[in-house]
Amino acid sequence: DTAVSQTPKYLVTQMGNDKSIKCEQNLGHDTMYWYKQDSKKFLKIMFSYNNKELIINETVPNRFSPKSPDKAHLNLHINSLELGDSAVYFCASSQGTGPRGEQFFGPGTRLTVL
Amino acid sequence: AQSVTQLDSQVPVFEEAPVELRCNYSSSVSVYLFWYVQYPNQGLQLLLKYLSGSTLVKGINGFEAEFNKSQTSFHLRKPSVHISDTAEYFCAVTEIIQGAQKLVFGQGTRLTINP
Numbered sequence: 109d110t111a112v113s114q115t116p117k118y119l120v121t122q123m124g125n126d127k128s129i130k131c132e133q134n135l136g137h138d139t140m141y142w143y144k145q146d147s148k149k150f151l152k153i154m155f156s157y158n159n160k161e162l163i164i165n166e167t168v169p170n171r172f173s174p175k176s177p178d179k180a181h182l183n184l185h186i187n188s189l190e191l192g193d194s195a196v197y198f199c200a201s202s203q204g205t206g207p208r209g210e211q212f213f214g215p216g217t218r219l220t221v222l
Numbered sequence: 223a224q225s226v227t228q229l230d231s232q233v234p235v236f237e238e239a240p241v242e243l244r245c246n247y248s249s250s251v252s253v254y255l256f257w258y259v260q261y262p263n264q265g266l267q268l269l270l271k272y273l274s275g276s277t278l279v280k281g282i283n284g285f286e287a288e289f290n291k292s293q294t295s296f297h298l299r300k301p302s303v304h305i306s307d308t309a310e311y312f313c314a315v316t317e318i319i320q321g322a323q324k325l326v327f328g329q330g331t332r333l334t335i336n337p
Contacts, residue, residue, distance in 0.1 A: 149332075153326075
């Protein structure tokens with residue numbers, strides 16, 4: 109069973125389009141995250157949700173809108189895609205929001221904006 | 223804000239040789255440190271973590287790391303590497319923002335094992 113899954117795995121689209129990435133975890137965790145990995149492999153957190161409530165928003169452009177319909181799902185919608193949005197997006201989950209909680213990562217979604 | 227510096231962007235090593243991947247973090251009162259591995263085209267997998275207690279931490283796949291508070295380091299080591307250890311390795315520290323944790327990652331070290 110996949111613990112943290114993401115769809116799609118690859119996403120190629122044109123500038124200006126709107127796209128969504130979905131994430132689901134079956135670990136029973138209550139906290140989920142979105143990270144962005146750029147072309148130099150640098151990983152940075154974008155958002156975190158705890159029990160469907162947004163708790164971290166790291167100065168991400170408001171073209172990015174996360175949505176958590178329930179504790180097991182965290183989706184990422186991106187409006188008006190730009191070339192600079194090309195990256196690998198990772199979803200992760202953990203139990204609780206404390207510093208000791210191990211984060212489990214999904215396989216990533218490679219977004220290419222042309 | 224917390225920060226992590228991985229001193230080597232690439233480390234080439236011969237198979238069965240020992241390896242050390244270096245990581246330094248910014249000082250803080252409480253430090254929780256992690257090493258993650260990313261195999262090609264895959265997500266991140268936790269190798270090991272330091273939360274408290276013994277400064278020598280053992281992880282999966284024969285890796286270990288030593289927490290050194292005085293040198294603010296958390297270097298990763300393996301006594302004998304295999305071809306399958308070829309991957310990107312990330313050191314990370316937990317930062318707490320408004321009661322919520324986020325992982326702050328280093329720049330990553332690409333470990334390449336040569337036969």
